Amino acid sequence: MTFKADTRCSCHVQPAVNFGERAGHLKIDILLLHYTGMESGDAALDWLCREESGVSCHYLVFEDGRIVQMVPEEKRAWHAGQSCWQDEVDTNSRSIGIEIVNSGHTGDYPDFPDHQIASVIELCKDIIKRNPLIIPQNVLAHSDVAPGRKHDPGEKFPWQLLHENGVGHWGSPEVNVRGGFLQLGDEGEPVAALQAMFVLYGYGLEISGVYDQKTHDCVFAFQQHFRQNLVDGIADGDTIAVLNELIRTLS
């Protein structure tokens, strides 16, 4: 069943079949960005329209900047899967999902073309304008809400450029902190303090005092979004400084 596009951006409507009603107690307050991880945009569009895929998204953005809306924003699209942010696991009910055409880490993970990013920025700005509960720190990567399980849109996605255009959160600490770091296998109070900071920011993580695989995955996901030049799952001084800066500047 076709519908009228929600966005004022230039957009083609191609309805998906996989969607439902949003849980009534949740309001739209997250914008979740993905890459498609498929060989082409047309293959992704075809897949996202198939019932058998079990997935869908609100918008698909091609490499050349074309935008397709597939699910009305008021409906619950199926893009986040098993996930958690700020203790809420029904991410789909509180989010709008944008799939960005890119073959991803299992492909050759090309750079995101300028035309595509320009369209993503305009679309995000339009969505945020109409959904004011989407504050900067709630513009998220799929990897942020599903660390370890998901890696999209990945460390090549230009989050800083989005921030400079008024979309999303970014932290550039003034001092580059050197020295101590925490990594897989470490235990103790500093690990618990680090975990508490990630939980405060929104990540779904247990404060156990043990730098376990889930903590590693969380740090890895954080770096893919906020400290993209070195993504290794090790909480070094610079990573912690960025996290501090982000917490200090929460809306």
Ligand SMILES: [Zn+2]
């Ligand atoms: Zn995704």
